[in-house]
Amino acid sequence: MNDNFRDIFVETNCIPQQELLDYLQDNLGPDDRRRVETHLADCEFCSDALEGLSAITEKEKIPGVIRQMKWNVLQNLRRKNRKKRKLEFYTSLVVITLVILFVALACFWIYHFVSKR
Amino acid sequence: MNYPSYQNLTDLELLQRYKSDSNSEWIGILFDRYAILLLGLCMKYLKNEEDARDSVQHIFLKVLSDVHKHEVQHFKAWIYQVAKNHCLMQLRKTNTRYSKELDENTMGGALEPELEKEAKAEKEQKDLMLENMQEAMSMLNLEQQACVKLFYLDKRSYQEIADDTGYSLLQVKSYIQNGKRNLKLLLEKYSKNKR
Numbered sequence: 054m055n056d057n058f059r060d061i062f063v064e065t066n067c068i069p070q071q072e073l074l075d076y077l078q079d080n081l082g083p084d085d086r087r088r089v090e091t092h093l094a095d096c097e098f099c100s101d102a103l104e105g106l107s108a109i110t111e112k113e114k115i116p117g118v119i120r121q122m123k124w125n126v127l128q129n130l131r132r133k134n135r136k137k138r139k140l141e142f143y144t145s146l147v148v149i150t151l152v153i154l155f156v157a158l159a160c161f162w163i164y165h166f167v168s169k170r
Numbered sequence: 171m172n173y174p175s176y177q178n179l180t181d182l183e184l185l186q187r188y189k190s191d192s193n194s195e196w197i198g199i200l201f202d203r204y205a206i207l208l209l210g211l212c213m214k215y216l217k218n219e220e221d222a223r224d225s226v227q228h229i230f231l232k233v234l235s236d237v238h239k240h241e242v243q244h245f246k247a248w249i250y251q252v253a254k255n256h257c258l259m260q261l262r263k264t265n266t267r268y269s270k271e272l273d274e275n276t277m278g279g280a281l282e283p284e285l286e287k288e289a290k291a292e293k294e295q296k297d298l299m300l301e302n303m304q305e306a307m308s309m310l311n312l313e314q315q316a317c318v319k320l321f322y323l324d325k326r327s328y329q330e331i332a333d334d335t336g337y338s339l340l341q342v343k344s345y346i347q348n349g350k351r352n353l354k355l356l357l358e359k360y361s362k363n364k365r
């Protein structure tokens with residue numbers, strides 16, 4: 054009996070997208086289904102997810118929905134990165150201008166001081 | 171960027187790479203790993219596809235912007251907690267029923283050490299614990315006993331167990347989950363007493 058219970062302690066990886074969808078639509082063979090269900094007993098995240106996904110009526114549209122979300126998220130990130138780079142560019146421009154101004158002023162002051170003597 | 175070697179990077183390695191070169195492709199790989207889980211989780215709580223979709227994007231961006239602030243070690247546990255709290259917060263706006271659960275799940279520094287401790291203790295005691303299985307099983311309530319036995323001993327699928335017992339699929343799933351959790355707790359207690 055005890056050996057059969059060893060499954061209780063096996064830690065399995067989370068279920069990839071396609072397998073989760075196949076499980077939802079009952080497209081898995083017995084071995085794969087067993088693997089998924091063993092993980093579900095172990096992982097709140099996957100088991101919550103499955104519960105929510107089963108409430109979606111048009112499951113075949115899920116991959117498309119996910120692609121769209123991914124596009125939005127990456128687009129958002131790129132926008133943020135562009136903004137950040139722009140900001141960095143302007144900051145360095147200001148710093149360089151200030152340095153040049155300071156050097157020019159120093160030169161002028163030294164020249165002025167030397168020529169006076 | 172579909173080279174298999176990139177798929178083998180851990181979550182933390184992907185984040186590290188994103189931090190160092192700001193290439194959003196790394197985040198794309200990470201997104202592929204969690205998007206469907208997040209979508210399902212949000213659906214479970216919010217029960218509305220549109221809200222769930224918005225939430226997934228929001229949660230992901232929030233996690234990315236917070237990643238610099240925390241020293242994350244278990245990305246999965248962290249994003250799960252952030253997502254759950256986000257959903258409960260959304261619900262709280264319209265409904266106070268979930269406020270208690272939210273309070274019990276307040277996130278923060280306590281999460282990380284707890285997880286590590288758990289993992290360590292588990293590994294140490296597995297064999298010791300199996301000895302007391304029979305006794306522990308008898309401590310479970312009847313529903314949990316039946317479902318745990320059918321699943322682990324007879325290797326039946328959730329659907330078969332549901333058909334056999336007359337419980338719904340959700341009930342079967344939660345009996346197995348809770349039964350398993352209780353078993354672990356009981357076994358841990360036994361093995362501590364024995365040592």
Ligand SMILES: [Zn+2]
Pocket residue numbers: 066067068092096097098099100
């Ligand atoms: Zn999982």
